[in-house]
Amino acid sequence: MQARLLLEDGTLFTGKAFGSTGDSVGEVVFNTGITGYQEVLSDPSYCGQIVTMTYPLIGNYGITRDDFESIRPFIHGFVVREHEMVPSNWRAEYSLDSLLKEYGIIGISGIDTRMLTRRIRHHGVMKGILTTSEKRVEELLEQLKASPLMTDQVSRVSTKSVFSAPGTKERVVLVDFGSKSGILRDLTKRGCDVVVVPQDTTADQIRRLAPDGILLSNGPGDPKDVPHAAKMIAELLGEFPIFGICLGHQLFALASGADTEKLKFGHRGGNHPVKDLATGRCYITSQNHGYTVNEESIAGTDLEVTHINNNDKTIEGLRHKKYPAFSVQYHPEAAPGPFDSSYLFDDFLQLIRDQKQNNPQLPRQAQIAAAYKAGSTAVSASKGELHHAEK
Numbered sequence: 001m002q003a004r005l006l007l008e009d010g011t012l013f014t015g016k017a018f019g020s021t022g023d024s025v026g027e028v029v030f031n032t033g034i035t036g037y038q039e040v041l042s043d044p045s046y047c048g049q050i051v052t053m054t055y056p057l058i059g060n061y062g063i064t065r066d067d068f069e070s071i072r073p074f075i076h077g078f079v080v081r082e083h084e085m086v087p088s089n090w091r092a093e094y095s096l097d098s099l100l101k102e103y104g105i106i107g108i109s110g111i112d113t114r115m116l117t118r119r120i121r122h123h124g125v126m127k128g129i130l131t132t133s134e135k136r137v138e139e140l141l142e143q144l145k146a147s148p149l150m151t152d153q154v155s156r157v158s159t160k161s162v163f164s165a166p167g168t169k170e171r172v173v174l175v176d177f178g179s180k181s182g183i184l185r186d187l188t189k190r191g192c193d194v195v196v197v198p199q200d201t202t203a204d205q206i207r208r209l210a211p212d213g214i215l216l217s218n219g220p221g222d223p224k225d226v227p228h229a230a231k232m233i234a235e236l237l238g239e240f241p242i243f244g245i246c247l248g249h250q251l252f253a254l255a256s257g258a259d260t261e262k263l264k265f266g267h268r269g270g271n272h273p274v275k276d277l278a279t280g281r282c283y284i285t286s287q288n289h290g291y292t293v294n295e296e297s298i299a300g301t302d303l304e305v306t307h308i309n310n311n312d313k314t315i316e317g318l319r320h321k322k323y324p325a326f327s328v329q330y331h332p333e334a335a336p337g338p339f340d341s342s343y344l345f346d347d348f349l350q351l352i353r354d355q356k357q358n359n360p361q362l363p364r365q366a367q368i369a370a371a372y373k374a375g376s377t378a379v380s381a382s383k384g385e386l387h388h389a390e391k
Contacts, residue, residue, distance in 0.1 A: 003108040006140050008127045019100025019107035021132040025147040026050040026076030028128040030117045032269030042068040044157035044178035045288045047220040048150035050077035059084040062092025063099045069180040077130035078107040106130045124264040153220035158199035167193040173211040177219030177247050182333030186345045203235035213241040213352040216248025223250035230254040237323050241355050243348040244327030252327040259297035266290035273310035286334030324355045
């Protein structure tokens with residue numbers, strides 16, 4: 001079956017269809033990863049986007065559920081040069097084609113992905129429509145113009161209810177803006193008692209969970225589309241140690257008085273060099289974002305830049321000068337080969353311990369008891385769930 005990809009500038013690509021059928025509109029982006037297409041497909045940060053893989057052969061090692069970063073894929077389309085129908089991998093449970101069919105995602109192969117990538121790099125990311133229909137190009141252009149890009153991606157991918165991953169050490173509230181499973185894995189393997197909360201959880205609800213620290217996850221879209229999150233972070237700054245990743249980094253910047261802006265074509269892949277300004281060391285990082293913190297907006301805030309991108313010099317890390325809070329634009333939970341950046345989770349936990357040592361607080365059970373007395377909304381320490389408690 002034939003599939004077509006039409007960009008908003010009128011550029012048309014014709015190839016072979018795989019996966020599902022129909023029409024799908026989204027922002028067309030590219031990822032430079034050589035491996036990791038499973039992680040790309042299942043990363044909630046790609047919600048609403050049509051993803052182009054620059055590496056020419058995709059699907060050769062199949063699909064393994066254990067390697068997923070979320071419950072299901074949220075992408076709107078998948079573009080590859082060549083996809084493998086019969087994978088070779090003893091762990092593979094089914095093929096790429098089967099996965100896309102299962103979740104209604106259209107794939108297109110057999111097009112010049114190098115040309116497409118160069119066009120995006122030159123003109124910037126564009127809206128596109130991926131279709132297996134026989135509609136005329138003029139009809140598709142009208143449909144494309146009439147279909148706005150999504151702005152509610154975070155609410156679509158975030159958990160709808162609170163859940164916990166019990167541990168014996170520090171309690172960390174993980175605010176889920178579209179969190180990858182790798183973040184939870186890195187916290188739990190360090191023994192953390194993790195409580196995952198929805199993206200619209202308020203500052204008061206987080207306080208009643210009596211956390212030792214707060215982690216702001218990655219997620220899709222424009223950080224300015226979730227102003228309630230920046231407000232929540234601003235209220236909690238200084239009360240608890242905070243660590244932001246990707247979208248969480250951008251929201252931390254907004255909450256601290258800085259500004260964000262859209263990049264021309266974003267950073268997506270597993271080979272982005274980032275410089276630590278304190279040590280001069282360069283890390284090879286995994287990234288997936290279309291927005292960045294505006295460097296000029298840092299002036300006049302209490303933020304300082306800790307990391308920069310060696311390719312385009314954009315901001316990759318921030319630290320608050322007064323409060324125990326920091327963030328990075330890249331993904332320390334991802335391992336594009338080396339595990340160079342996983343130390344950031346250890347830094348976060350050390351920040352929590354230092355804060356507790358310098359500012360001793362009530363034991364957690366006393367905090368929870370105080371929370372029950374403070375209002376009608378309380379926390380179940382055993383289940384880590386917000387619920388209603390009658391006064």
